[in-house]
Amino acid sequence: MAAVTVWIASLCRPDPGYGGWSWVRRTEGETGAAAIKGAAGGERRTNGARMSLTALTEALAALSDLPADASVTLRFLDPDLAGHLVDAHGHYATAEADAWSAARQAVAARPMLEMVPAAPSEPASGFLNAWAEFGLDTSRSRGSFKAAIPKPNLLKFPG
Template identity: 80%
Template sequence: MVAVTLWIASLCRQDPSYGGWSYVRRIEGETGAAAIKGAAGGERRTTGAKMSLTALTEALEGLSDLPADAAVTLRFSDLELAGQLVAPDGEYATTEPDAWAAARAAVAARPVLEMVPASAGDGTNGFLAAWAEFGLDTSKSRGSFKAAIPKPNLMKFPG
């Protein structure tokens, strides 16, 4: 069985305002550029909840080239995320219903998914936060966007 680890991060300045998200995925047991990929993006006039749900959705949709039964470990920085996904009427569901529905569908499509909060001292947090910040900054001038994180940068990922 294929095993993969996902890391996600998001941020929003002056909620609601500009936001950014990022994710990195690594296929366990593989090495080199093919084993790792990631993306970052951002939006104008958004909320922290939407950025968190977008990071989750984009990361899980980024697994489309892997079998549906791949074992996925998701490490996330938004400590409310896991609880929100099981609460049908939680804050994320009511403030961002479209993003919440997309995230719930992406989670449902992955039957082997373990969600683990990222620890504060995890070295991956800085890398992901920098790319989420890039998404936020770029959205200020370009509007909503999504881009792959370049391979040379991904090869420096501490995860």
């Protein structure tokens, strides 16, 4: 069975304002360029919750080439991500209903998903934040966009 670790990051400045997100996936047991994939994107007129949920949805959608029962560890930088999915009373969150719905479906499709908060001090955090910042900056000039992180950059991923 495949084991994969996925890291996600998102940001929004101001909130609401311009936002960016990024994800990187590493498959255990594979080496070189085949072992790692990633993407970044951004939107105008958005908010932090939407960017966090978009990062989650995009990252999990990128696992479509893996069996549904693949073991996935999701390391996320947004400390509020769990709150974007479920509120303090255990009810499904209602803010950003369309983004939340897409994220909920993506999570439900992965029965072997473990969500783990990542520390901002981890080396992977700086890499992901830089690409989320790239997404934010690019959305300012081009509008909504999504692009793969180039392989030469991914090979420098410290995760």
